[in-house]
Amino acid sequence: MTNYQAETLDVAVVGAGHAGIEAALACARMGLRTALFTLTLDLVGNMPCNPSVGGTGKGHLVFELDALGGEMGKAANAVMLQSRMLNASKGPAVHSLRMQTDRVAYRAYMKRTLEQTANLSLVQAEVVGVQVENGKVCGVETAFGGFYPATCVVLCTGTSLQSRIFVGESSYEAGADNTVPAKRLSESLRKAGIRLVRFKTGTPPRVHADSVDFSVMELQEGDPEPTLFGTDAPAVNRLPCYVTYTNEETHRIIRENLHRSPLYSGEIVGTGPRYCPSIETKIMRFPDKERHQIFVEPMGLDTKEVYLQGLSSSLPEDVQKQLVHSIRGLEHCVFMRTAYAIEYDCCDPTQLDATLQFRTIRGLFGAGQFNGTSGYEEAAAQGLVAGINAALLCRGEPPLLLSRAESYIGTMIDDITVKGTDEPYRIMTSRSEYRLLLRQDNAKERLIGYGKRVGLVSDEAYQAFLIEDGQKKREIERLQKEHLPPSASLDEMLTVHGYAPAPTGIGKAEFVRRPFLTLDDLYALEEQPPTLPPSVRKRVEVELKYEGYIKRQAEEVKRFARMEEKRIPPDMDFHAVGGLRLEARQKLTERRPETVGKASRIPGVSPADVSVLLVAIAQYGHDREKKGENHADD
């Protein structure tokens, strides 16, 4: 086939899933000529798995993405069906917003948004090659023979690369939701020197709502006062979810048919995620557990399909039907989509730097499942960071580097690029060592400045943030200064919550700091409490209550920064450093960490290696100085 020279681009984004959308929007909004390539324009922003956005850790990512000027939070807010704040009783650091969303409406919202964005063209075409010359990306080639010269390319291929679907004994080449697989790009990437690995994931069945007996299931309503991502705007829950359970009969069916699962017969070679195991894996790994929870979630307002969270499987269809029908409320349910496992190519993310650019190929970025992660939110957050950095590279501006200490996004990127991952990576609150500082409620405080700097946050939005930030600071100051006089109502409030009465009154800040009292309790006692937006009230309360812990973590961040700032000379020869263990030499040479902090997080680098490295760096600097002196003598 003869190739033709197509439009010249600043940035080509490959794939229009959650990562690709954010990358393309960021680049176009930052003023760069951008094209977004997709295998099918009808599935832009598709949710091939859960019809939901957010969750533990994931909610944090969406708040952060929203603060940086990303789109996912706004889209989810617009098509929200149910909103729940998870972990509401487990402390503010781990409050996590999760929304059920209308997946069809979500796609329409995203497609519309992309179409209305200046500088952005949507192209339905399979990208079959990435051209790289002299360690620099030059453009992409489509199956139709178009060569699009581009300064930067962002790969957001999701599960499409060389993908294969498995249902029991049958398997075929296909992407998620039976899309066409991208069969040629992997080869081109390998030729460019990129190391690909094979990962696996899966999704549960969807059944017809009219065939489900919801009356025997537990009802799971949204929060009485539902909230949204990054805004205090009012919200309404539209549809509930339901909960049911597997039972001994379900487990028996699975055990007896296990040999028919490609996961157990050895046909699937890809590595699956531990945090969303298939139902057969759960039953085999946790034989003592008598039942497993199944959530029945709506797929949208305009559809009867419901999603059976907890029943991801690669068993044959007949077994799936048997086992689902053994579950209370699902006895007569009608299958619409069969559960399947999917295997796909992705890159080993340790080849990327903190901007998500390949260290050896300038201008080539990766984001989302292509980088070995899992989840819409993880993908979107990376797409945004990769897009911003591609745009900054085109503009010749310094990159946006988010650290572990200031964001979950930075934590995730550091985890995958420094530690690497041998399974699809999911964010979790336990992955952050600074989680009391990285809360949903202060995401804007932490990150909106970056969004403003790169041009993704409007002046109005930034001004609105500054006003709220001022309100928060003034309210905290006020509470620290003012005293609540003694009164019968104060004593009653205190005794109701198990505290001793306060005959001389109590400082207002001290009142709020008490574990079992809230800011609203205080306002109930004040004659003229201020009227503040809910998000500001929340920040005031959290910052007062957790002041001590927040300060302590801030100290740790400072210690962390010292190791992060200790730079490793870029030309340092780790093989020449005596005392480093062989594994450490190899890992350090391969990953080339920029700082001692990063080196210390690479698996296979021991604390003893780090101390050797510190000595070697000091020695290196010393030698340099000496050489410098010698030159001066010449």
Next chain:
Amino acid sequence: MNPFHTVAAISTPYGKGGVALVRVTGEDAIAIAQRVAERQNSLPLSETPSAKAVRVTFRDGDQPFDDGLLTLFRAPHSYTGEDTAELCCHGGLFVTQKLLGAVFAAGATPAGPGEFTRRAFRNGKLSLSQAEAIGGLIDAKNDRCLTVSLLQSKGALSEKLSSVAERLRFLISSVYAFIDYPDEDMTDVSVPKLRQTLQTLLGEVQSLCDSYAYGRAISEGVRTVLVGKPNTGKSALLNRLAGEDRAIVTEIPGTTRDVLREQVKLGDLLLNLSDTAGLRESDDPVERLGVGRSLSALREAEAVLAVFDGSSPPDGQDAEVLRQIRESGKEKQTIFLLNKADLCPANGAYGPFLPVPGLPVSAKTGVGMDRLEQAVREVLGVSPVGEEALGEVVLGARQYAALMNAKRHLSDALGALDGFSQDVAGLDMEQALSSLEEIDGRTATEEIVNEIFSRFCVGK
């Protein structure tokens, strides 16, 4: 300085002995050994197998001066993890010094204190607590301490700490599984259960902390001060404990004008004894200076031996001594000794005078000295440790500090579970874990994530 340069030191005790060992370690160890030692069968030294002693002749330049044995340990299979040569020559100051001199002339530099062990730690051959235990072995001042060090170098304390850390990690993963998977029904995670396990762990960390009183008493020694009015026999008592004439004992009150320090053994405890000038007002400027020092020694003491002349009734000076002890806040740490029990075995006059009954002793005859050990243990709160638990005695100050940190964070975690919330409790537990793991120089987060997946059935 290149951290891998070759160093050498005499590794056997200084002085006369049958044989002596010079150890050379570092990147040039084998080359240096080759310059000073020649195999008696004329084979090249570089072909000597590892960990096998061969006969050699030691030379200084061209001049042979001794025959001996040489053993090569090639990296990483050596104590330090680096190339190491052990040169064994005939003992005696002269030959040994000459060999060491030859090794230095061939390119090695003197090893710093503890350098071999430090290198072993740096090269990943020893965990930090093992390294410290080896330090303890070398410095071991008595048999008990040696046993503890030996057990620790085999990893007994490491094992104990690992067991605590492992259970703590298990607990943390429960908390995070609970937090990260709020929709899963995790029947095996409950706050009362968490609290109970935390209490148990806290108890174990507490008893490790408590063992440090004993550990320190047998390794570093207890700061002990002898006080009393002049001429009650403090110096004689010191001599009795030390077993030699250390202090000048005269009949003239105030003979001891300065603080004399001596490390003495009392059972398996080590006492770092300061014999002070008598605590009394004096016009003699030299003696006054001594008295000032005595007071500051008293304030820093962990145990005080207050000596009285049991052969005569207490007087105003004795009362002054008591007052000073009280003022320094050391009354509870004080053992009241009624010396000269050989002259007067029981002096009733001290009964109402002293806050607790005095202990009759005689520095001259040794009467009552056996009861002193028990009294010191009581004052220090050190109970004898059984053989089986000896490996779990904390000897080092750093280990102790890390354990105290862990203890504090564990108590915080308990408090957080009660009043605050699980996110904070989890954080406190993580800090406790990293304090514990600091002892062994490891870090934990990824392990917790792994633990969550291996133990809990979570996911979609």
